[in-house]
Amino acid sequence: MTKSLALIVTSSPTANITHTAYKLIEQAINNNITISGVFFYQDGVLNASKFLSVPSDELQLTALWKALHQEHSIPLHLCATAAEKRGLINPAEETQLLHHEFTLSGLGELVMLTSQADRLVQL
């Protein structure tokens, strides 16, 4: 049985598969599986943007990610290079359009998660 799980999320917050990734984590927690962390890569980094404005009657995925961090202390890592490419951070002006629950990391963190978790799932 899998005891600890790490996830890599590569899809944008507009993709339903990103919600599937969230649901997977939710179910894992319900089954006492430790989530060692979530790593957002490619368009997945857009999940961390403060400037997402989703109509109020639609799924608020970013709020779910934030709650995951707040209630279960699950690290939410963001590939810094991918985030910079997509305009989420401006190193020159030290501005970030990220919710503070997300942590800027390098791809090395993905290697760490892979190494530490019993299983890595990509969605």
Add this chain to the structure above:
Amino acid sequence: MSVKSKTVAIVNTKAPFAKTIAKEALDVALIYGSYEQETSLFFQGDGVYQLISGQQPEIINVKNFLKTFSAFEFYDLEKVYICQQSLADRNIKADFHIGNVNVITTHEFSRLLHQHDVLLTF
């Protein structure tokens, strides 16, 4: 830095230049390699287009990241597997821009993938 080693398979399924997926897969592979994780590269489907020699992405203003493929050995990415059927389906001859690659059958491709702890598909 010492980390517990897992065998990682990076599966490349997309052509190189339409989107940035192939480049992002390469970045991930190089990182796993530089952390001394046992990493293999697999190419199947349209991913085999990444291995065609003589491509000139500069013409369409794309940086030629395929040149980095020749540094695989430097990053300890020594195992490169290519799906024979994917080449045949696209009428591509086995004339690649890097050496030391293994063209293998679909069955063998599947068997080798199953030997890895982690699969990441791009």
